[in-house]
Amino acid sequence: MQQSQLEPDDLVRYLDECLQCYGGKEYLEQFSWVDNLKKVGKPATIEELDTLLIKIIKSKKHDEISIVVPEVMSDEEIEYFSFTRAKQNTSYNIDKTIYFNAIDFLSFDIDRMKRDKLFAFDNQGSEVKSFSIYKCINLEVTHKRKNYMLFLGQWFEIEKKFSEYVEKELKFIPTHKNTFPDLIRKIDKATMKEKLESEGDYNERICKSRNYILMDRKLVKSSRTTTSIELCDIADVKNKILIHAKHRKGGSSGLSHLFAQASVASELILSDEEFRKAARIVIKENHGNAAMNLIPAKKIKSSEFEIVLLMLGCDNTKLLKDLPFFSKVNLMNTYTNLTQRGYKVTVASAK
Structure with missing residues (x-):
């Protein structure tokens, strides 16, 4: 009501x-x-943690820090990012080194960080939104033998055993056996800035080079969801591999969408016969009768399928290590839920 x-x-x-x-x-x-997780409310503790944050930044230990968009934004909405004191220095992904290299460390403090901005631009070069850097910072620290996390401008105390449990569980998630090619980077003639290949273009290129079928933007209706959804982005019909791909350029929001899409589609494949019928029709219309073998109409065994979570714009050598904490938790839960249903689940990346 x-x-x-x-x-x-x-x-x-x-x-x-x-x-x-x-x-x-x-x-x-x-x-x-x-x-x-417990929200830190004591002003003295928050001040101590903010002081520690500034100390880490001034010591140039920037590998420990992530800068992400603090709200859900679509890839189509945002093309470039930049920062206070370096607004003309744009990048397709959020490049934290641009911000840190522009800081005057002698006068830098928490108030200045809160005033500093992350700017987001569309493909016409127009500023779409801006966010306080403080709200964009993701950082995990240990202070007085306790673990804390800065997320969306708020400090949280993390139960140590839970943090250790998450890191332990992530080590069990396997990497897909095949590697994926890097994203294409080229100079945009209109802006003279480096432009990273879009998710849609990447999916099309992969399908052409590997004989996969393209399911990106091929929506399937289901009575169990409020909107039509994608079965996956890319599929290997012969080996029953369903690949869900998403750019990580904005931070954790894109990954949340990736994990949610994979979870919802995979569960509907198992539980909803009407969804399977609708998916087969979409597959037939776009790729012919033979491709319908990807999704059986009646009897289905989840163990025959592999679900691949493909993260675009991620460093292959730091795929899981560099994820924001909430993305790690989200990935862990997605992996657990789908493997409990019998699916094989793997992760992959394309730099």
């Missing part, structure tokens, strides 16, 4: 419902890990 629809006599009942939701435990079914 929306507040605008409330009658005065309904207010008490509505507040009772709010209180019940607040004290409920339904979230534990899918988000039990949230209880391992």
Whole structure:
């Protein structure tokens, strides 16, 4: 019930419902890990952690820091990024070295960081949005024998055992046996800036070079979802490999979409016969009868399928290590949920 629809006599009942939701435990079914995070509210502790953040930046230990877009934004909406004091120095991915190299370390402090901006531009060079750098920083630190994380401009205390558990679980996630080619980089004649190959162009190129079928933007209807979804982005029909690909250029939001897409599509393949029928029709319309063998209409065995989570714009040697903490948790949960359903799940990257 929306507040605008409330009658005065309904207010008490509505507040009772709010209180019940607040004290409920339904979230534990899918988000039990949230209880391992505690928002830091003590001003003195926040000040100590902010001081530690500035110290890390001034010591130039920038490998420990990630800069990400603090909200969900589509790849089509954003083309380039830049920073305060280096606004003309744009990059297709968020290049944190541009920001750190432009800092005057002698006068740099937490207030200046909060004023500094990450700028996002569209493909016409127009500024779309800007964000405080402080809200864009992802950082995990140890302070007074406790683990903390800065995320969306807020410090959280992380249960040490949970942090260790996440890192341990990630080591069990296998890498796809085949490597993927790097993204193509070229100079945009209009802006004279380096432009990274789009997700759509990359998917098309891979399909042509490897005899895969393209399912990117080939939407399948399902009565169980509010909108039509993609079966996957790329598929190897012969080996029943479903590849979900996503750019990481904006940070964690793109990866969240990647993991969610893979989870939803994979679960519908198993549980929804109508979805499978609709998927087979889409496959036939775009790739012919033979390609329909990818998705059986009736009996289906999840063990026959491999789900590949392909992260575009990631360093192959640091694929899982460089992920923001929440992306690590999201990936761990996606891997666990899909493997429990019998799927083989692997990760891959393209630099």
